[in-house]
Amino acid sequence: MTESINTIPFSRMFKPKELEGYRKNLLSKNDPDSPKILICCGPGCQPSGSIEVAEEIKKAVIEAGWNGKVIPQVKMTGCHGLCSKGPLVTIEPEGIFYQKVKPKDVPEIVEKTLLNGELIKRLEYKNPATKQTHSHTKDIPFYGRQTRLVLKNIGHIDPFDINDAIMRGAYSGLAKALSEMMPGQIINEIKASGLRGRGGAGFSTGVKWESCASYPGTRYIICNADEGDPGAFMDRALLEGDPHSVLEGMALAALAIGSERGYLYVRLEYPLAVKTLTQGIRQAEELGLLGKNIMGTGFNFELSISRGAGAFVCGESSALMSSLEGKVGRPRPKYIRSVEKGFQDSPSNLNNVETYANIADIILNGGKWYKDFGTEESAGTKVFSLTGNIYNIGLVEVPMGVSLREMVYEIGGGIPKKREFKAVQTGGPSGGCIPKQFLDIPVAFGSLAKVGSIMGSGGMIVLDEDSCMVEIARYFTHFLVEESCGQCTPCREGLIRMLEILNRITKGEGQDGDIDTLEELGHFMTDFSLCGLGTSAGNPVLSTIKYFREEYEVHIQNKKCPAGVCKPLFNYSIDANECTGCGKCRLRCPVNAITGEKKKPHTMDRDLCIKCQECYKNCDFRAIMII
Amino acid sequence: MKTLKIILNGKETTAKPDQTILEVATENGVFIPTLCHSTALEPAAMCRLCMVELTEGRRSKFVTSCNYPLRQDAEIKTDTEVIRHGRKMIIELLMARCPDSEELKKLAGEYSANITRFAPLNDDCVVCGLCARVCEKVGGKTLTLSGRGVHIKVNTAFGEASPYCIGCGACVQICPVNAIKIEDIESERVITIHGREAARIKLNHCDVCDKYYGPVIDLTKVMERLGEKTIPPPNLNLCPGCARQKLGKRIADRYYDVY
Numbered sequence: 113m114t115e116s117i118n119t120i121p122f123s124r125m126f127k128p129k130e131l132e133g134y135r136k137n138l139l140s141k142n143d144p145d146s147p148k149i150l151i152c153c154g155p156g157c158q159p160s161g162s163i164e165v166a167e168e169i170k171k172a173v174i175e176a177g178w179n180g181k182v183i184p185q186v187k188m189t190g191c192h193g194l195c196s197k198g199p200l201v202t203i204e205p206e207g208i209f210y211q212k213v214k215p216k217d218v219p220e221i222v223e224k225t226l227l228n229g230e231l232i233k234r235l236e237y238k239n240p241a242t243k244q245t246h247s248h249t250k251d252i253p254f255y256g257r258q259t260r261l262v263l264k265n266i267g268h269i270d271p272f273d274i275n276d277a278i279m280r281g282a283y284s285g286l287a288k289a290l291s292e293m294m295p296g297q298i299i300n301e302i303k304a305s306g307l308r309g310r311g312g313a314g315f316s317t318g319v320k321w322e323s324c325a326s327y328p329g330t331r332y333i334i335c336n337a338d339e340g341d342p343g344a345f346m347d348r349a350l351l352e353g354d355p356h357s358v359l360e361g362m363a364l365a366a367l368a369i370g371s372e373r374g375y376l377y378v379r380l381e382y383p384l385a386v387k388t389l390t391q392g393i394r395q396a397e398e399l400g401l402l403g404k405n406i407m408g409t410g411f412n413f414e415l416s417i418s419r420g421a422g423a424f425v426c427g428e429s430s431a432l433m434s435s436l437e438g439k440v441g442r443p444r445p446k447y448i449r450s451v452e453k454g455f456q457d458s459p460s461n462l463n464n465v466e467t468y469a470n471i472a473d474i475i476l477n478g479g480k481w482y483k484d485f486g487t488e489e490s491a492g493t494k495v496f497s498l499t500g501n502i503y504n505i506g507l508v509e510v511p512m513g514v515s516l517r518e519m520v521y522e523i524g525g526g527i528p529k530k531r532e533f534k535a536v537q538t539g540g541p542s543g544g545c546i547p548k549q550f551l552d553i554p555v556a557f558g559s560l561a562k563v564g565s566i567m568g569s570g571g572m573i574v575l576d577e578d579s580c581m582v583e584i585a586r587y588f589t590h591f592l593v594e595e596s597c598g599q600c601t602p603c604r605e606g607l608i609r610m611l612e613i614l615n616r617i618t619k620g621e622g623q624d625g626d627i628d629t630l631e632e633l634g635h636f637m638t639d640f641s642l643c644g645l646g647t648s649a650g651n652p653v654l655s656t657i658k659y660f661r662e663e664y665e666v667h668i669q670n671k672k673c674p675a676g677v678c679k680p681l682f683n684y685s686i687d688a689n690e691c692t693g694c695g696k697c698r699l700r701c702p703v704n705a706i707t708g709e710k711k712k713p714h715t716m717d718r719d720l721c722i723k724c725q726e727c728y729k730n731c732d733f734r735a736i737m738i739i
Numbered sequence: 740m741k742t743l744k745i746i747l748n749g750k751e752t753t754a755k756p757d758q759t760i761l762e763v764a765t766e767n768g769v770f771i772p773t774l775c776h777s778t779a780l781e782p783a784a785m786c787r788l789c790m791v792e793l794t795e796g797r798r799s800k801f802v803t804s805c806n807y808p809l810r811q812d813a814e815i816k817t818d819t820e821v822i823r824h825g826r827k828m829i830i831e832l833l834m835a836r837c838p839d840s841e842e843l844k845k846l847a848g849e850y851s852a853n854i855t856r857f858a859p860l861n862d863d864c865v866v867c868g869l870c871a872r873v874c875e876k877v878g879g880k881t882l883t884l885s886g887r888g889v890h891i892k893v894n895t896a897f898g899e900a901s902p903y904c905i906g907c908g909a910c911v912q913i914c915p916v917n918a919i920k921i922e923d924i925e926s927e928r929v930i931t932i933h934g935r936e937a938a939r940i941k942l943n944h945c946d947v948c949d950k951y952y953g954p955v956i957d958l959t960k961v962m963e964r965l966g967e968k969t970i971p972p973p974n975l976n977l978c979p980g981c982a983r984q985k986l987g988k989r990i991a992d993r994y995y996d997v998y
Contacts, residue, residue, distance in 0.1 A: 445785065446806065594887075596888040597888065598866070598888045598890070600786075602828070602832075609832065612857075612858070640801065640825045642803075
């Protein structure tokens with residue numbers, strides 16, 4: 113193998129200019145165009161066995177005969193993005209993309225692709241729309257349509273090695289700011305970029321920094337990495353794949369605001385992120401890029417990691433700060449903003465992981481450069497985690513303003529199994545469901561709010577026709593009942609009652625007036641609750657009632673669930689005209705409720721059926737009907 | 740100091756900066772209902788009953804009056820239709836939790852709340868948190884709000900009878916729905932919350948009248964708070980009544996000598 117960059121000793125920097133020299137030195141020893149095998153070891157690929165694949169590749173590369181060819185480096189990286197097709201392996205510099213790689217495929221990859229340059233058709237990505245296969249990353253629409261600014265390093269670097277990040281430009285923004293910018297200039301640049309907070313509320317980052325800097329006292333920089341929305345993993349991927357972009361952003365915020373102390377509040381469920389961050393902070397401190405006397409300029413910034421205890425409400429800023437102080441994580445009932453009195457009653461600047469990850473590039477390239485991405489009111493790009501009933505599940509970064517249709521059908525590859533699109537749920541439990549008629553609206557802060565949802569932190573759950581909207585509302589309400597802090601009456605009591613009514617409706621015991629009561633409770637909670645969680649807790653119910661009122665009515669009046677989700681409200685039946693008698697359902701049924709001869713229409717015994725959906729989901733001819 | 744111009748329910752008045760809306764309203768004789776507020780404690784804004792409509796500049800919003808600090812000229816409406824409706828909802832929801840509370844019944848009548856809309860939960864606590872807050876300030880820091888979301892409740896540490904309770908009874912006195920019981924049984928004082936014993940404190944025994952009175956308290960903490968170094972030598976074990984009698988007798992004896 114070529115000389116590993118890990119063997120280059122760290123040398124502390126004493127001038128901002130030394131960083132560039134250090135970087136050139138690294139690059140001279142490690143050609144960026146040299147062959148590399150990148151294995152995704154992100155949260156999606158690890159459970160499907162990417163670590164085993166990586167070990168196997170490492171072994172095979174050592175054992176193979178290279179005959180004078182450059183031996184490729186093997187790297188375990190952060191999330192590559194296309195999580196549903198994992199484990200993913202990318203071969204650089206050609207950009208060959210292999211999906212669903214198993215350890216037994218490894219000898220073939222080394223033999224054919226690495227040694228002889230042949231492609232392996234079996235492991236290529238198949239486009240669900242055109243049925244074509246694509247062998248290179250750039251040809252896959254999922255990647256081709258993205259603009260990767262925040263995610264530029266993820267999947268290319270080893271998150272545990274700072275040198276890898278430095279070779280791709282990490283900390284040069286900080287070096288630039290330290291050598292040639294005043295704090296005010298940094299803030300102006302961020303203001304000019306039009307960057308808005310990526311945590312959900314979308315408050316202007318520059319304005320927030322400016323007002324925090326205007327209050328006297330010991331100021332704190334806090335990063336909110338308590339990502340709790342169901343189905344969201346953007347911040348996790350960032351922290352696990354490229355921790356230095358966040359650390360650099362925080363250091364720049366500290367420089368702009370005049371702070372010397374920072375905290376990363378990472379949620380308990382992200383142990384790998386804590387590892388990458390701990391290692392990242394240690395290495396950066398050794399190089400003099402964080403800690404005391406950064407790059408010899410006299411600027412100090414010390415960072416520590418604080419782990420949450422698994423409470424969703426601690427993603428709310430004041431609850432997070434209470435928790436950080438060691439108190440119970442409940443939102444504070446104060447009308448004084450945290451930029452004035454936050455952590456320890458001192459001015460505190462709290463931003464989301466993704467917000468910080470955007471900062472360094474804005475400083476390097478200027479605010480105007482950033483403003484050119486996205487729309488007028490929402491500048492830049494946004495990372496989404498695209499999940500649900502969709503072909504390409506994964507991590508996506510797009511410029512603000514792309515349409516929902518493009519997200520779902522082009523990047524997402526459409527809905528699998530010939531099902532119809534029904535709605536897309538954005539913004540997590542505080543967000544809402546956006547129905548089909550709004551598929552062409554641009555994804556931006558204002559436009560999503562206009563249709564009754566929010567941008568949120570970037571979770572995007574696509575729902576197909578088999579999703580029951582009442583059940584979706586019930587699911588999110590149940591989540592909020594468990595996660596509400598319980599101190600204010602509207603949120604606590606209102607949610608209990610909402611869940612009570614929704615449970616009743618999904619059991620077929622809905623009553624006239626239930627929809628009105630739900631709406632009344634929802635609007636009341638929006639007006640009267642204490643924190644952001646409470647004021648938005650009615651959104652899942654309100655937005656589903658707004659766009660899918662008939663579905664609620666069918667549940668209540670006809671006692672039917674048209675989507676076939678609420679078990680007491682539907683039955684399965686086999687359409688004798690469509691059934692080909694293939695026997696797939698008969699074999700899959702766990703309670704033997706389906707009987708029939710081969711190649712003749714089957715029948716179903718409703719008394720035995722437990723409505724497990726096994727037959728319905730697996731019928732290739734859509735012969736199972738919901739009645 | 741600068742004074743702020745406030746329009747309260749259409750009438751002009753003034754306020755000092757950082758004064759809360761509730762204070763201004765009380766000064767002007769405008770009643771705003773509250774459940775979780777006490778002038779002795781920091782506002783918690785938990786019950787949300789004191790919500791009012793506030794217009795500062797061009798923006799209008801709903802805020803809790805107990806803790807909103809006025810910093811600029813503002814218009815306040817304490818009794819609009821939305822506010823009344825919201826209060827009605829709060830009362831309905833709390834009534835469903837504690838159907839037997841007299842305090843809530845009174846409010847329900849005032850806001851014509853539909854008290855049968857939601858199925859009763861048969862609890863007796865409205866989770867206003869006053870007892871926990873007063874215990875932190877006055878008592879032995881015994882009570883707290885434990886649990887999250889729907890499971891939140893007033894509790895002692897680990898749900899066990901607390902050895903730190905000083906039996907001051909502040910929690911009993913402050914509870915707006917009288918959900919905490921205090922009882923002197925024989926030689927002990929028992930505090931009951933949610934039908935469960937929260938603390939049991941020994942009572943002093945009066946040497947003169949042979950009755951039990953006030954709780955036995957370790958005074959070290961009290962002396963620390965008072966800044967005194969030593970605990971004064973204990974008086975005779977006398978109940979307040981007997982002590983008064985004894986003092987009266989001493990005074991009478993002294994004056995008797997003079998005349």
